[in-house]
Amino acid sequence: MFAAARDIALPVVRALGSALADALWPARCAGCDLPGTLLCPACRRDLALVDQSEACPRCGAPDGLHGCAECCRSEFTFASARCAGILEWPLSRMVTLHKDAAELRLTALLARLLADAAGEWCDWAQAVVGVPASPGAFARRGFDHGALLAAEFAHVTGVPALEVLRALPRRDQRQLSRESRGTNAGASIGYLRPTPVPSRILVLDDVMTTGATMEAAACALMSAGAGEVRGLAVARACGGRL
Ligand SMILES: [Zn+2]
Ligand SMILES: [Zn+2]
Structure with a gap:
């Protein structure tokens, strides 16, 4: 009732x-x-959307299907990743307005882009988990953009959203060099026990730069009992090495 x-x-x-x-x-x-x-x-x-049929199946980099310079020297805990678009205007400004200017009406648009990129993964996934905001970012913004994206993604696709991760105190990723982000993110995400997790999980984030945050989330979920984790990001910052 x-x-x-x-x-x-x-x-x-x-x-x-x-x-x-x-x-x-x-x-x-x-x-x-x-x-x-x-x-x-x-x-x-x-919008510079990524053609998923030509993207790297490991890290989601555009045009990386037959060889990817972004991730060729990396090992991942997440099985695969997709990115809806490239972090260029106007997608870059959508992400910034959503996260840093609290234009939360963009949540639905961003979630739709994520759902389109996920495609058949929505039938595979048993749950979707947003990358949690750091305590500092949450205090500054007053909301967790990852949780909002996951909730809206769940609304659009029917894949249930779970809040089972927590961000541990760390420095804001934006203040760090690309090299420092991996170390910083690696110890930044923990698992909220004793919530059980299903086997097949999608992890959502807004921007994928080095993949370190996605990796930290995947590690936390795999250690909590997940069988396979796939990553999904709104926008990919290209030009670096994962
Ligand atoms: Zn790749
Ligand atoms: Zn316009």
Whole structure:
């Protein structure tokens, strides 16, 4: 009875919240600031989306299917990764506005991009887990963007979202060099016991740069009993080595 009432009420609350937000803070295109939309058709066409059929099956780098310079010297705990697009304008600004300017109406758009990139992985996955925000980032922003993305991804795809990871205190990744990020992220994510985890898990993050954060999450989930973890990111920062 309660579940039925909740299923009816949640869409109403979502719609009211969205209408209120639109009235108080009219939407603007994340790419060009055009009023009345979160992403105008022209900027949507400019999204540098990754063709998954040509991407590296290990790390998700674009055009890496037949050889990937990004990950050729790396070993991963996650079995595979996909990235929806390349971290270039306007996707880069969508990510920044969502995370650092609290434009949370972009959550649905970003989750849709993740769902499109995931494709058949949505039938494979038994759960989706967002990479947890660090305590410092959570205190600064007031929300956990990874948890929001995972919840919306679950809403779009039907894959259940689990909150079973916690971020351990660490320095903000953005303040570190690429070389330092791996060490910093490696010890940054723990597992919230005693929540059981299913065997097949998707881990979500907004940006994949070195893969270190994804790797830390995968390690935590595998040590908690997961059988296979796959990574999924909104945007890939290219040009480095994983
Ligand atoms: Zn635009
Ligand atoms: Zn690769």
